[in-house]
Amino acid sequence: xxxxxLKIWRGSARDAGRFERYEVPFEEGQSVLDGLRWLRISKDxxxxxxxxCINANAxxxxxxxxxxxxxxxxxxxxxxxxxxxxxxxxxxxxxDLVTEIAPPSERLA
Amino acid sequence: MDPIAIDTDVLVVGxxxxxxxxxxxxxxxxxxxxxxxxxxxxxGGATVMAQMTVAAALGEEVPDDPRAHFADTIAAGRGLCDExxxxxxxxxxxxxxxELDGWGVGxxxxxxxxxATTAPGHDRPRCVYVxxxxxxxxxxxxxxKEIARKAAIRKAGDLxxxxxxxxxxxxxxxxGYHVGSGAPVTIAAKATVLATxxxxxMFRRNSASANMGGxxxxxxxxxxxxxxxxxxxxFFPIGHLAPRLVGMDPIMWDPFRYKLGGRLLNGSMEExxxxxxxxxDGKYVLPRDLATYAIVKEVEAGRGSPHGGxxxxxxxxxxxxxxxxFGPVIDRLAANHIDLTTMPVExxxxxxxxxxxxxxxxxxxxxxxxLFVAGEVVGGTNGANRLSGNAITExxxxxxxxxxxxxxxxxxxxxxQVRPQDAAAALDLVRADTSEKASNTAANTAAMIARLQSIMxxxxxxxxxxxxxxxxxxxxxxxxxxxxxxxxxxxxxxxxERLEWFDLRNMxxxxxxxxxxxxxxxxxxxxxxxxxxxxxxxxxxxxxxxxMKSGELIIAHPPLEGEGRTAEGSSGxxxxxxxxxxxxxxxxxxxLPPPGGGDAKANV
Numbered sequence: 001x002x003x004x005x006l007k008i009w010r011g012s013a014r015d016a017g018r019f020e021r022y023e024v025p026f027e028e029g030q031s032v033l034d035g036l037r038w039l040r041i042s043k044d045x046x047x048x049x050x051x052x053c054i055n056a057n058a059x060x061x062x063x064x065x066x067x068x069x070x071x072x073x074x075x076x077x078x079x080x081x082x083x084x085x086x087x088x089x090x091x092x093x094x095x096d097l098v099t100e101i102a103p104p105s106e107r108l109a
Numbered sequence: 110m111d112p113i114a115i116d117t118d119v120l121v122v123g124x125x126x127x128x129x130x131x132x133x134x135x136x137x138x139x140x141x142x143x144x145x146x147x148x149x150x151x152x153g154g155a156t157v158m159a160q161m162t163v164a165a166a167l168g169e170e171v172p173d174d175p176r177a178h179f180a181d182t183i184a185a186g187r188g189l190c191d192e193x194x195x196x197x198x199x200x201x202x203x204x205x206x207x208e209l210d211g212w213g214v215g216x217x218x219x220x221x222x223x224x225a226t227t228a229p230g231h232d233r234p235r236c237v238y239v240x241x242x243x244x245x246x247x248x249x250x251x252x253x254k255e256i257a258r259k260a261a262i263r264k265a266g267d268l269x270x271x272x273x274x275x276x277x278x279x280x281x282x283x284x285g286y287h288v289g290s291g292a293p294v295t296i297a298a299k300a301t302v303l304a305t306x307x308x309x310x311m312f313r314r315n316s317a318s319a320n321m322g323g324x325x326x327x328x329x330x331x332x333x334x335x336x337x338x339x340x341x342x343x344f345f346p347i348g349h350l351a352p353r354l355v356g357m358d359p360i361m362w363d364p365f366r367y368k369l370g371g372r373l374l375n376g377s378m379e380e381x382x383x384x385x386x387x388x389x390d391g392k393y394v395l396p397r398d399l400a401t402y403a404i405v406k407e408v409e410a411g412r413g414s415p416h417g418g419x420x421x422x423x424x425x426x427x428x429x430x431x432x433x434x435f436g437p438v439i440d441r442l443a444a445n446h447i448d449l450t451t452m453p454v455e456x457x458x459x460x461x462x463x464x465x466x467x468x469x470x471x472x473x474x475x476x477x478x479x480l481f482v483a484g485e486v487v488g489g490t491n492g493a494n495r496l497s498g499n500a501i502t503e504x505x506x507x508x509x510x511x512x513x514x515x516x517x518x519x520x521x522x523x524x525x526q527v528r529p530q531d532a533a534a535a536l537d538l539v540r541a542d543t544s545e546k547a548s549n550t551a552a553n554t555a556a557m558i559a560r561l562q563s564i565m566x567x568x569x570x571x572x573x574x575x576x577x578x579x580x581x582x583x584x585x586x587x588x589x590x591x592x593x594x595x596x597x598x599x600x601x602x603x604x605x606e607r608l609e610w611f612d613l614r615n616m617x618x619x620x621x622x623x624x625x626x627x628x629x630x631x632x633x634x635x636x637x638x639x640x641x642x643x644x645x646x647x648x649x650x651x652x653x654x655x656x657m658k659s660g661e662l663i664i665a666h667p668p669l670e671g672e673g674r675t676a677e678g679s680s681g682x683x684x685x686x687x688x689x690x691x692x693x694x695x696x697x698x699x700x701l702p703p704p705g706g707g708d709a710k711a712n713v
Contacts, residue, residue: 012602029353040555048603052153052318056358059152075356094289095602106150108265108287
C-alpha cells in the first residue's frame with residue numbers, strides 16, 4: 001500500500017512548535033483534507049484543523065500552507081510523498097494548523 | 110475562568126440564510142442582535158453549499174401563482190405537510206426573492222425577467238438561480254453584506270452554543286463556549302432564534318458541513334420543545350459516488366441535470382427507472398424519494414454500478430454544449446480526470462436534508478416563549494418529502510418571519526438576566542477544569558462520529574426495517590455510554606475533541622429521535638421507507654412528535670396541522686378552503702394525487 005507522509009506543524013505558539021510526521025494511506029484522487037480527517041479518526045484526534053464543508057470548496061475555511069504555498073486542504077491533492085503542512089504564516093496562530101481567519105467584526109474577541 | 114457575558118435583545122444561533130435574514134429583520138424592527146455560529150459567520154452550514162435553485166412563484170417568465178407552488182409542495186409532502194407553514198413559504202417567497210434582488214444578489218435574467226428553471230416536482234419553471242453552482246454562495250455573501258451595514262448586529266463565529274437557558278418556562282438566552290480559547294460564554298436575550306440547519310452529518314455519505322449535526326433539534330428538545338416528523342430524512346438520489354472528485358459538492362449533478370437532462374443508467378448501461386413506475390425519458394423529472402427508491406432497488410437486484418450506485422451519463426452531449434453550459438466546471442472535472450463526453454459518472458443516494466424538526470407556528474414561535482426557529486430546523490413544512498428548491502426559500506421566508514416575531518417579543522418582554530442558577534448545569538459542562546486530575550475521556554471522538562455515521566447509514570438510511578432500527582437504537586445507546594456525561598476536562602485552543610464531544614452529545618440524542626420515530630412508523634411514506642411495511646397506510650397520515658422527559662424520549666401522535674379545516678373554517682389553502690381559482694398554466698387541483706394513503710405514489 002502506498003502512503004503519503006504528512007509532516008505537520010504542531011503547537012500553540014510560533015516559536016514553540018514542532019513537526020510531527022504521520023503516514024496516511026494514499027489513494028489516487030484524494031485530497032489533503034481527506035488525509036487529515038483520516039489521521040484524526042485513525043491516529044491522532046488531538047490535531048487541530050479548521051474545515052466546514054469538507055469537499056465542496058464553498059466554505060473556504062481549510063486554508064493551510066502546503067510545502068510553503070497557501071492552498072485549500074480540500075482541493076490540494078494528497079500525493080505519495082512527504083508533504084509539509086503548516087499554519088498560514090500571515091494570520092494569528094490558534095493551534096496546529098488553525099489560524100484566525102475571520103474578519104475582526106465577526107469574532108467574539 | 111469567568112464566563113464572557115453577552116447581553117442582547119435577540120440571539121440568533123446559526124448564520125446561514127435563515128439566521129442572517131432573521132438578524133436583518135430583527136434589526137430593522139429596532140432590536141439589538143447577536144449572531145453566534147459554531148463555524149465562521151456565513152461560511153458553514155447548508156446555504157453556502159447550495160448550488161442552484163430557489164423556488165418562488167414570481168411569474169416573471171411564465172404566469173405563476175403561490176397557490177400552484179403550494180399545491181406542488183403539498184403533493185411532494187405525501188400528505189404530511191403542515192399546511193400553514195407551507196402556505197407561508199409559498200406566499201412570501203416572491204417578496205424575499207425580490208428583496209434579495211434589491212440587495213444585489215444577481216438573480217440570473219433572461220429578456221429582463223428573472224429567469225426560472227423547472228425542478229423535479231414543480232409544474233412549471235419556478236426555480237430562480239444566480240449561477241449554475243454558485244447560488245448559495247451569492248445568497249450568503251449578499252446577506253453578510255447587509256449584516257455588515259447594520260450597527261445593531263454583532264456577530265461571532267467559533268462560538269459553540271451548548272444549551273439554551275430556560276427561566277420560569279421561558280427561554281432567556283444560551284450558554285456556550287468560544288472554540289478558539291475554550292472560554293465559557295453566557296448570552297442573555299429576550300428572544301432567541303434557532304437557525305442551526307439540519308442533521309445530515311449523522312450519515313456516512315452526506316452533503317453536510319461539519320456543523321450540521323442536528324444541534325438545534327437537541328437544544329430545543331432539552332429545553333422542553335416538541336420535535337415532529339423526525340423519521341423523515343431526505344436522501345438526494347444522485348450524489349456523486351465515483352470517481353473521486355475533490356473541490357465539488359457531491360450534489361453537483363443536480364444543475365447538470367437541470368440544464369442537460371442526462372441519462373440515469375444501471376450497471377448494464379440500461380435505463381431502469383421505468384421498472385419502478387417512473388419513466389425519466391432523458392428529462393430530470395423524478396421526485397427525490399422515487400429516484401432514491403429506484404437506484405437502491407436496482408443496486409439490491411445486482412444491477413448497480415461498480416461502486417454500488419447508478420451511472421449518470423452525459424455522453425450524448427457534445428463537448429461544446431457541456432462547455433457552454435458549465436464552462437469552468439468542465440475544467441475542474443478535467444482536473445479530476447473526468448471527461449463527460451467519453452464516460453459516465455457513478456451516483457448514489459446521499460443524506461441531504463431533514464424534513465423533521467422543531468414544532469412551530471406560522472409566526473415561527475415554538476411552544477417555549479422566547480424561542481423561535483427558522484430554516485431547516487423547523488419541522489413539518491415539507492411533510493414526508495421536500496420539493497426541490499424549497500430549502501433556501503424556507504431559510505429566507507422563515508428567517509425573515511422569525512426575525513420579525515423575535516423583535517415583536519423584544520418590545521413586550523422585560524430584560525432578564527441569565528441568573529447563575531439558570532445556567533449552572535450548562536456552565537458546569539463547558540467550564541474546563543485544568544486542576545482536576547481526572548484525565549480526558551479515552552474515547553476518540555472523531556472515530557465515534559464515524560461510527561455513528563455508519564450506524565445511521567446502514568440501519569437508519571433510506572430503507573429501514575424494525576430489526577435494523579432496533580439494532581441502531583442499541584448501538585446508539587452503546588455510543589452514548591462510551592461518551593459519558595462529561596466532556597474532556599482539558600480544553601486546548603481549538604480543541605476539536607472537546608467540540609466533537611458536544612457535537613456527539615447532540616448527535617446521539619437526535620439520532621435516537623430519528624431511529625425511534627422511524628421504528629414506530631410501521632408504514633412507508635415519502636423519505637421513510639420500511640421494507641417490512643412497504644405500503645403507505647391511511648391511518649398513518651399523521652405526525653409523530655418527540656419530547657424529552659428526564660433524558661427519555663417520548664413519542665406521541667398529535668393531530669395533523671392544517672387539519673383545523675374542520676372547526677376553524679380555516680382561511681388557509683388546505684383542502685377545505687375555498688376552491689383554488691385555477692392558477693394560470695396547466696395545473697388544476699384535480700390533477701393532484703389525493704393526499705395520504707390513497708396516493709399511489711406514496712406506496713413506492
